[in-house]
Amino acid sequence: xxxxxxxxxxxxxxxxxxxLAFLVGTGVYLTFRLGFLQFRYLPCALKLVFSSPDDSQAxxxxxxxxxxxxxxxxxxxxxxxAGVATAIFLGGPGAVFWMWVCAVFGMATKYAEAVLxxxxxxxxxxxxxxxxxxxxxxxxxxxxxxxxxxxLMGSIAALGIGSxxxxxxxxxxxxxxxxxxxxxxxxxLGVLTGVVIIGGIRRIGRVTEKxxxxxxxxxxxxxxxxxxxxxxxxxxxxxxxxxxxxxxxxATGGFAGAAVSAAVRFGVARGVFSNEAGLxxxxxxxxxxxxxxxxxQGQIGMTGVFxxxxxxxxxxxxxxxxxxxxxxxxxxxxxxxxxxxxxxxxPGGLVVTCGITVFAYSTMIGWxxxxxxxxxxxxxxxxxxxxxxxxxxxxxxxxxxxxxxxxNFSDTMNGAMAIPNLIGLLGLSGVVAKETGKSLKGGxxxxxxxxxxxx
Numbered sequence: 118x119x120x121x122x123x124x125x126x127x128x129x130x131x132x133x134x135x136x137l138a139f140l141v142g143t144g145v146y147l148t149f150r151l152g153f154l155q156f157r158y159l160p161c162a163l164k165l166v167f168s169s170p171d172d173s174q175a176x177x178x179x180x181x182x183x184x185x186x187x188x189x190x191x192x193x194x195x196x197x198x199a200g201v202a203t204a205i206f207l208g209g210p211g212a213v214f215w216m217w218v219c220a221v222f223g224m225a226t227k228y229a230e231a232v233l234x235x236x237x238x239x240x241x242x243x244x245x246x247x248x249x250x251x252x253x254x255x256x257x258x259x260x261x262x263x264x265x266x267x268x269l270m271g272s273i274a275a276l277g278i279g280s281x282x283x284x285x286x287x288x289x290x291x292x293x294x295x296x297x298x299x300x301x302x303x304x305x306l307g308v309l310t311g312v313v314i315i316g317g318i319r320r321i322g323r324v325t326e327k328x329x330x331x332x333x334x335x336x337x338x339x340x341x342x343x344x345x346x347x348x349x350x351x352x353x354x355x356x357x358x359x360x361x362x363x364x365x366x367x368a369t370g371g372f373a374g375a376a377v378s379a380a381v382r383f384g385v386a387r388g389v390f391s392n393e394a395g396l397x398x399x400x401x402x403x404x405x406x407x408x409x410x411x412x413x414q415g416q417i418g419m420t421g422v423f424x425x426x427x428x429x430x431x432x433x434x435x436x437x438x439x440x441x442x443x444x445x446x447x448x449x450x451x452x453x454x455x456x457x458x459x460x461x462x463x464p465g466g467l468v469v470t471c472g473i474t475v476f477a478y479s480t481m482i483g484w485x486x487x488x489x490x491x492x493x494x495x496x497x498x499x500x501x502x503x504x505x506x507x508x509x510x511x512x513x514x515x516x517x518x519x520x521x522x523x524x525n526f527s528d529t530m531n532g533a534m535a536i537p538n539l540i541g542l543l544g545l546s547g548v549v550a551k552e553t554g555k556s557l558k559g560g561x562x563x564x565x566x567x568x569x570x571x572x
Contacts, residue, residue: 120522124522124525124526124529125525127525127529128525128526128528128529128532131528131529131532131533132386132528132532134382136532136535136536137382137385137386137389139535139536139539140219140226140385140389140394140395140535140539141218141219141222141385143226143395143539143542143543144219144222144223144224144225144226144394144395145222146543146546147222147225147226147228147229147542147546147549148222148225150546150549150550151225151228151229151549151550151553154225154228154553155221155224155225155228155419158416159224159419159420159423161416162416162417162419162420163420163423165181165413165416165417165420166182166185166417166420167182175407175408175409176240176246176407176408176409177246177405177406177407177408178245178246178318178319178322178405178407179318179319179321179322179405179406179407180322180326180406180407181406181407181408181413181414181417182326182417183322183323183325183326183406184322184402184403184405184406184414184417184418185402185403185417185418185420185421186322186325186326186328186329186330187318187321187322187325187402187405187482187483187486188398188399188402188403188418188421188483189325189329189333189421189424189425189483190325190328190329190479190480190482190483191279191393191398191399191402191479191480191482191483191484191487192391192392192393192399192421192425192480192483193329193332193333193424193425193429193476193479193480194283194391194476194477194479194480195282195283195286195450195473195476195477195480196387196390196391196430197336197391197425197429197430197433197476198433198450198453198469198472198473198476199286199449199450199453199473200387200390200391200430201213201216201387201391201430201433201434201437201453202433202437202447202448202449202450202451202452202453202456203383203387203448203449203452204216204383204384204386204387204388205434205437205438205443205452206372206443206447206448206449206452207375207379207383207448208366208375208379208380208381208382208383208384209361209365209366209372209374209375209379209380210354210357210358210360210361210366210434210438210443211357211358211359211360211361211362211363211364211366211375211377211380211384212375212379212380212381212383212384212387213358213362213384213430213431213434213438214358214359214361214362214380214384215362215380215381215383215384215385215388216384216385216387216388216391216426216430216434217388217426217427217431218384218385218388219384219385219388219389219392219394219426220388220392220394220422220423220425220426220427220430222394223388223389223392223394223395223422223426224394224419224420224422224423225419226394226395226542227392227394227399227415227418227419227421227422228415228416228418228419228549229415229542229545229546229549230250230394230397230399230400230403230415230418230538230542231399231400231403231411231414231415231417231418231419232411232412232414232415232418232549232552232553233250233253233257233400233411233541233542233545233548233549234248234249234250234252234253234400234401234403234404234411234414235248235403235404235406235408235410235411235414235415236253236257236411236548236552237252237253237256237257238252238404238405239252241493241498242498243498245317245318245405246404246405247404247490247493247494248400248401248403248404248405249397249398249400249401249404249487249490249491250264250267250397250400250401250534250537250538250541251264251265251267251268251271251491251494252264252404252494253400253541253545254267254537254538254540254541257541257544257545257548258540258541258544258545260540263537263540263541264494264537265494265495266533266537267397267491267534267537267538268491268492268494268495269491269495270491270530270531270533270534270537271397271398271401271487271488271490271491271530271534272488272491272492272495272504273530274488274527274530274531274533274534275484275485275487275488275489275491275508276488276507276508276511277523277524277526277527277530278484278524278527278528278530278531279480279481279483279484279485279487279488279508279527280481280484280485280508280511280512280515281511281512281514281515281518281523281527282515282523282524282527283477283478283480283481283484283512283515284302284303284306284307284477284481284512284513284515284516285299285515285516285517285518285523286450286473286477287302287306287473287474287477287478287516288302288303288516288517290450290470290473290474291470291474294466294470295470299516299517300516300517302516303512303513303514303515303516303517304513304516306478306481306512306513306516307509307510307512307513308509309478310478310481310482310485310508310509310512311505311506311509313482314482314485314486314489314505314508314509315502315505318405318486321482321483321485321486322405324482325479325482325483328475328479329479332472332475332476332479333424333428333429335468335471335472335475336429336432336468336472336476337428337429337432339457339461339464339465339468339472340432340433340435340436340457340468341432342461343436343439343440343456343457343460343461343465344432344435344436344439346460346461347439347440347460350438350439350441351435351439353438353439354434354435354438354439357438358434358438361375361377361380362377362380363377364377365377366380369444370444370445370446371444371445371446371447372443372444372445372446388426388430391425391426391430392421392422392425392426394422395535395538395539395542396531396534396535396538397534397535397537397538397541398484398487398534399418399421400418400538401486401487401490401491402483402486402487403415403417403418410556411552412552412553412555412556413556415549415553433453436453436456436457436460437452437453437456439460440455440456440459440460442455442456442459443456450469450473453469454466454469454470457469481508481512485505485508488504488508489501489504489505489508492504
């Protein structure tokens with residue numbers, strides 16, 4: 118057995134039914150423990166995202182909105198374009214329904230991650246914040262070795278899933294669309310990423326608060342235009358999603374057919390890959406937010422899953438289904454490209470190509486920060502600058518490498534990150550519930566940073 122086959126086999130075990138059940142099950146448990154918080158308070162949370170609280174006296178490196186956009190920069194990526202298409206190709210239209218289910222419960226998971234990240238964050242010697250699963254596992258559960266393990270896996274995964282895989286995806290797309298050499302793409306991406314991340318989290322926050330809304334609106338606008346042109350087919354698409362969530366999808370055209378189990382498996386797997394709920398990565402960004410309220414940032418944090426999966430992924434899925442290309446036999450980003458090109462001849466393909474490029478670039482920025490904070494937790498501040506340069510170098514070489522092994526290895530590291538994070542969430546669920554309860558008055562959250570303590 119080759120090393121690639123071994124890693125692929127290991128990856129299949131790590132991301133098998135047990136892990137997926139663990140991820141979704143944690144979200145279900147937290148949903149009940151927190152009184153279905155994501156259903157009751159989502160409108161209020163969305164309002165918080167676009168509000169401007171008086172946080173001038175609060176601790177933190179970036180605004181709460183910048184923390185959200187930094188987290189979103191890492192999650193809104195190739196998973197929204199290629200991941201959704203792959204889920205439909207392997208699991209049929211019903212996979213979209215299970216992506217929604219994953220997202221609904223994932224909001225509770227993201228909420229808990231952000232609450233714990235703010236509560237247990239530390240101020241480093243240079244005055245910046247550091248937090249995330251490595252901190253709340255070590256300080257909250259008092260399992261320092263498990264926190265260290267999360268940080269190790271995170272620092273390694275960032276060099277794969279957050280850099281090489283992303284630059285390679287962009288290089289392939291630009292080579293096929295415009296004939297640009299992968300080596301040129303890699304060097305340019307490495308330099309552009311370095312310009313941002315060398316400035317640290319404050320510069321990352323300033324970039325993502327502009328880039329993420331722009332790229333999200335650009336992509337969704339293209340999708341909405343196609344859906345308007347195919348409005349009469351939307352009810353049929355929704356019927357396909359709901360029907361095949363519980364009924365096998367028969368083979369048709371280039372689609373090989375899929376059992377309900379495949380719809381569940383690939384819907385949940387691609388949903389988790391897209392929104393990262395349960396991996397613990399987004400918590401690292403939310404720990405840097407300028408706020409004194411763990412609950413307030415938790416509310417803002419859970420909207421990330423809503424924006425990523427309920428909005429962006431759904432747009433991709435509906436375009437693929439309404440244009441009728443889901444059974445063409447294409448998969449991954451090629452299927453999404455075909456759908457957009459058919460739905461909006463000319464500019465449709467450009468939307469996907471630009472989307473992949475900008476989404477992947479933003480993912481690299483976000484994951485650079487995640488990896489940096491993880492290695493910083495292990496080796497100290499002295500490791501920060503060398504890691505930034507290493508990250509940019511890996512981006513450059515990743516553009517022209519075969520990344521099958523890197524992709525499988527990175528997926529395995531992501532799964533390895535999730536295990537200690539989920540243990541931390543379950544072990545500290547009582548702390549999350551207590552913090553949430555302290556912030557309730559008459560059934561409503563107290564949103565002022567000044568009215569909420571940090572612990």
